[in-house]
């Protein structure tokens with residue numbers, strides 16, 4: 362079936378007792394055994410499994426044609442589970458993308474003898490040089506947040522597998538609608554479900570989607586159910602509700618972002634626009650090869666540097682000054698003010714998450730902010 366149909370139906374079951382078409386929210390933390398000790402279903406205790414979480418996991422696995430999915434309480438909890446599944450002394454190659462992922466590896470896992478190389482994985486030469494004999498994990502983020510760099514997933518996966526490394530793609534910005542990393546050689550996709558998947562800025566969540574139900578994924582599952590960084594039943598329900606409209610929302614985010622990027626690209630106050638949908642963007646060819654559309658996230662460099670960037674952010678009226686991305690409302694943020702090492706985001710950069718407002722209104726707001 363097509364992805365729109367899967368988004369609506371995957372993980373859906375008519376409630377057996379009431380006939381409810383939308384799944385009830387199962388708040389119970391524990392599940393009854395009969396006099397013979399038999400359980401009524403696969404569920405025992407809600408840290409190890411819950412009907413709403415299972416429905417969300419089935420849906421996400423189905424959207425990617427994957428064997429399995431584990432849902433977490435945040436994107437970072439999902440990433441953390443993969444890092445915890447590594448062997449001691451592992452070397453990890455990481456895209457220079459979302460600063461929180463690199464910070465987690467550097468602050469926590471290097472103390473556990475995990476070595477970490479942060480590289481621009483969109484540069485295949487630099488990526489190949491960073492691989493070592495003990496590289497166990499290649500963590501690709503594409504497109505990256507906030508520089509919107511695009512990595513060639515087929516090429517990177519082939520090189521990573523040649524040294525025996527697992528490849529995970531942080532597909533938060535692409536979503537399974539625009540990009541299906543498992544079809545480009547990756548072993549797992551990771552999501553911050555906080556963003557486009559739930560899509561309304563009211564849920565914190567994450568997920569690991571795995572091509573195989575292999576030994577490595579089993580370790581991720583053990584960490585999920587054993588440590589319990591799991592989303593609540595209500596958050597799973599909200600995320601699944603968000604996914605039902607994901608294909609249509611992501612297309613609208615992408616169309617709006619394309620129009621906003623094209624407007625900003627010609628503006629005299631802006632030195633460059635990072636958006637792979639623009640034909641003059643250095644990542645356009647790779648993005649076109651592996652993405653259906655180019656997503657709802659872009660960033661811009663202001664000619665007047667940090668001061669001009671802060672001035673523009675202070676003048677917007679329709680855009681909201683806030684962190685995060687992938688919600689219905691457009692957001693703007695000066696990333697250098699909020700990030701920490703290993704990020705090196707330039708001071709002249711503003712990140713824009715393009716929402717579902719009419720693009721003419723967004724452009725009018727940016728125009729008056731830049732005037």
Ligand code: PLP
Nearest residue numbers: 435436437459506533553555566
């Ligand atoms: N990956 C990317 C690309 C992100 O943008 C973020 C958050 O901004 C995360 C991961 C972390 O997700 P969460 O905030 O849900 O833990």
